[in-house]
Amino acid sequence: AQSVTQLDSQVPVFEEAPVELRCNYSSSVSVYLFWYVQYPNQGLQLLLKYLSGSTLVKGINGFEAEFNKSQTSFHLRKPSVHISDTAEYFCAVSEKTNAGKSTFGDGTTLTVKP
Amino acid sequence: NAGVTQTPKFRILKIGQSMTLQCAQDMNHNYMYWYRQDPGMGLKLIYYSVGAGITDKGEVPNGYNVSRSTTEDFPLRLELAAPSQTSVYFCASSREPNYEQYFGPGTRLTVT
Numbered sequence: 001a002q003s004v005t006q007l008d009s010q011v012p013v014f015e016e017a018p019v020e021l022r023c024n025y026s027s028s029v030s031v032y033l034f035w036y037v038q039y040p041n042q043g044l045q046l047l048l049k050y051l052s053g054s055t056l057v058k059g060i061n062g063f064e065a066e067f068n069k070s071q072t073s074f075h076l077r078k079p080s081v082h083i084s085d086t087a088e089y090f091c092a093v094s095e096k097t098n099a100g101k102s103t104f105g106d107g108t109t110l111t112v113k114p
Numbered sequence: 115n116a117g118v119t120q121t122p123k124f125r126i127l128k129i130g131q132s133m134t135l136q137c138a139q140d141m142n143h144n145y146m147y148w149y150r151q152d153p154g155m156g157l158k159l160i161y162y163s164v165g166a167g168i169t170d171k172g173e174v175p176n177g178y179n180v181s182r183s184t185t186e187d188f189p190l191r192l193e194l195a196a197p198s199q200t201s202v203y204f205c206a207s208s209r210e211p212n213y214e215q216y217f218g219p220g221t222r223l224t225v226t
Contacts, residue, residue, distance in 0.1 A: 004156075034214070036215075036217075043217030043220055046215070049214055051212065090156055090157070092215075101162060104156040106154075106156040107156050
C-alpha cells in the first residue's frame with residue numbers, strides 16, 4: 001500500500017516570492033513521483049515527474065522538485081511565483097511494479113497575491 | 115490529437131437512476147483510469163485498466179462498474195445513483211515508460 005501526504009492545504013504567497021509545497025509519501029517498494037497542477041474548472045496537467053536518475057527534476061513554468069529517498073519526500077519549489085501560478089497542486093505516487101495504480105495527495109491550494 | 119475526451123460535461127441524476135460516463139483517448143495509451151474528486155479533496159481512484167479487456171478496482175469502486183472493450187474507450191457505469199456519488203469525475207490515460215497521466219476535462223455529476 002502507498003500513501004501521500006501534502007503537508008500544507010493552503011499556501012498564500014506574494015508575487016515574486018519563492019514558494020515550497022511539501023509532499024511526503026509512504027511505500028514499501030520503489031516508486032515514481034509526480035506533481036500535477038489543476039487550474040479552476042479544468043483537469044490536471046503534469047508539472048514534473050521523477051522516474052529515476054538525478055534527484056532534482058525540472059518541470060514546466062519554472063517549477064522544480066527534489067526527490068529525497070531517505071526522508072521519503074518530493075517537495076515542489078519555485079524561486080519566484082507569478083499571479084498565474086495560483087492553482088491547486090497535487091503530488092502523486094505510483095509503485096514501479098504496478099505503475100497503473102496511482103495515489104494522489106489531497107492537494108495544496110497556492111494563492112499568489114499582488 | 116483530441117487527447118482525452120469526456121462526455122457529458124454536466125449531469126443531474128435522480129436517486130436510483132443509472133448512467134454511463136463516457137471516456138475516450140486517441141493517444142494509443144494502454145493505461146486508463148477513472149477518478150472522483152470531492153470538494154477540497156484529492157483524487158480517489160475508482161477503477162483502472164492496463165489494457166483492453168483488463169480492469170481492476172481502485173480505492174473507491176463500490177457503486178460503479180467499468181468495461182474496456184477497446185484501447186480507446188473506458189466507460190464508467192453508475193448503477194442506482196446515490197447522493198454520495200455527487201462529485202467531479204475525471205478520466206485519464208497513460209503509457210509506459212513515463213506513466214505521465216493525461217486528464218480529460220471532467221464530468222460534474224449531481225445526484226438529488
